Amino acid sequence: MAVPAWVSLVTLGVADVPRARAFYTALGWPVAFEAGDDFCVLGTEGALVALWPTAELAADADRPGIGPDGMRSSLAINVPTEAAVDEALAAVEAAGGEITRAAHRADWGGYTGYFADPDGHAWEVAHNPGWPVDEHGRPRIG
Amino acid sequence: MAVPAWVSLVTLGVADVPRARAFYTALGWPVAFEAGDDFCVLGTEGALVALWPTAELAADADRPGIGPDGMRSSLAINVPTEAAVDEALAAVEAAGGEITRAAHRADWGGYTGYFADPDGHAWEVAHNPGWPVDEHGRPRIG
Numbered sequence: 001m002a003v004p005a006w007v008s009l010v011t012l013g014v015a016d017v018p019r020a021r022a023f024y025t026a027l028g029w030p031v032a033f034e035a036g037d038d039f040c041v042l043g044t045e046g047a048l049v050a051l052w053p054t055a056e057l058a059a060d061a062d063r064p065g066i067g068p069d070g071m072r073s074s075l076a077i078n079v080p081t082e083a084a085v086d087e088a089l090a091a092v093e094a095a096g097g098e099i100t101r102a103a104h105r106a107d108w109g110g111y112t113g114y115f116a117d118p119d120g121h122a123w124e125v126a127h128n129p130g131w132p133v134d135e136h137g138r139p140r141i142g
Numbered sequence: 143m144a145v146p147a148w149v150s151l152v153t154l155g156v157a158d159v160p161r162a163r164a165f166y167t168a169l170g171w172p173v174a175f176e177a178g179d180d181f182c183v184l185g186t187e188g189a190l191v192a193l194w195p196t197a198e199l200a201a202d203a204d205r206p207g208i209g210p211d212g213m214r215s216s217l218a219i220n221v222p223t224e225a226a227v228d229e230a231l232a233a234v235e236a237a238g239g240e241i242t243r244a245a246h247r248a249d250w251g252g253y254t255g256y257f258a259d260p261d262g263h264a265w266e267v268a269h270n271p272g273w274p275v276d277e278h279g280r281p282r283i284g
Contacts, residue, residue: 003169006187010149010217014261023260026237027145045148045278047189049217054261073215073263075152075191095168118165119156119196121215136187 002091003125006137007047008078011124013054020051032141041141047075048139061114061122062101074114074122078133082111088125089113144233145267148279149189150220153266155196162193174283183283189217190281203256203264204243216256216264220275224253230267231255 014020021040025031032043038056042049054072061074079085085103092115093099100122103113112126131139156162163182167173174185180198184191196214203216221227227245234257235241242264245255254268273281 001170003171004187005169005171005185007149007152007189007191010152010189012259012261012263014259016260019260023237023239027147027233027239028143029145029147043147045146046280047149047152049149091169095165097165097169117154117156118158118161119154121154121156138188 003088003095004077004079004084004137006077007075008126008133008137008139009041009048009050009076011050011052011057011074011076013057013072014051015054017051017053024049024051043141048141060101061124063114063116063122074124076124076126078126078128078131078137078139080127080133082127085111085113085125085127089115092125145230145237146219146221146226146279148219149217150268150275150279150281151183151190151192151218153192153194153199153216153218155199155214156193157196159193159195166191166193185283190283202243203266205256205258205264216266218266218268220268220270220273220279220281222269222275224269227253227255227267227269231257234267 017040018037024042030043033041040051089099089103098116100116101114106112110126110128112124114124131141133139159182160179166184172185175183182193231241231245240258242258243256248254252268252270254266256264256266273283275281
């Protein structure tokens with residue numbers, strides 16, 4: 001399928017990553033990955049949950065977002081190759097989806113683009129060479 | 143774990159369920175469940191994706207939400223029993239989370255409550271007797 005039918009990761013825009021991290025780890029949830037005080041991935045089943053400053057999420061998606069707080073969350077489809085990112089975004093466009101940020105090489109070493117569904121919900125299609133994705137769309141971190 | 147570390151389902155608030163359904167099925171994504179023109183669950187891997195009118199989602203969560211469009215999305219932790227809903231919400235409260243809607247019997251036959259993380263992201267903890275949940279938090283629909 002050109003656009004894999006899976007949700008690899010949900011990114012929640014937060015005001016303060018350590019504060020959000022403290023809340024979720026107090027629930028007993030594991031941390032799968034983190035980068036300083038700026039980015040944290042919780043190792044949840046189903047979809048992974050990433051915590052990222054709202055302003056950075058909105059800037060990455062190139063969308064100021066809805067409401068005074070800007071973009072609040074995004075969903076990610078992680079794919080196994082860069083070509084799969086291009087293929088998925090082309091299929092989204094063919095289906096009438098809006099490509100809100102063209103595929104590009106990201107500073108974290110991956111290749112990624114964004115689209116919006118008809119209601120403006122933000123989806124990222126990403127290839128992260130450091131996080132191989134299994135056949136169910138789950139990134140293997142670390 | 144009192145609060146299972148999984149994302150069973152992401153609910154996207156939409157203006158028009160058939161319009162959103164048409165977009166996602168045009169991507170080739172399967173429909174796992176639907177109820178008229180008001181509710182549709184896409185059978186995605188990772189987390190399932192539900193499409194629901196934004197106003198109904200906001201009313202269900204008892205939160206007008208952020209921004210002019212009201213609440214835009216929620217994440218759900220589906221659990222195997224009603225007691226597990228109570229246990230999870232008690233653990234959330236003990237961890238400093240805000241219970242935004244107490245556990246209650248829902249008109250769709252389940253038992254459910256909501257909490258907010260420190261940034262106001264809405265999480266539902268739900269037991270749906272018609273959707274048995276496996277040990278990875280995935281509801282089996284139909």
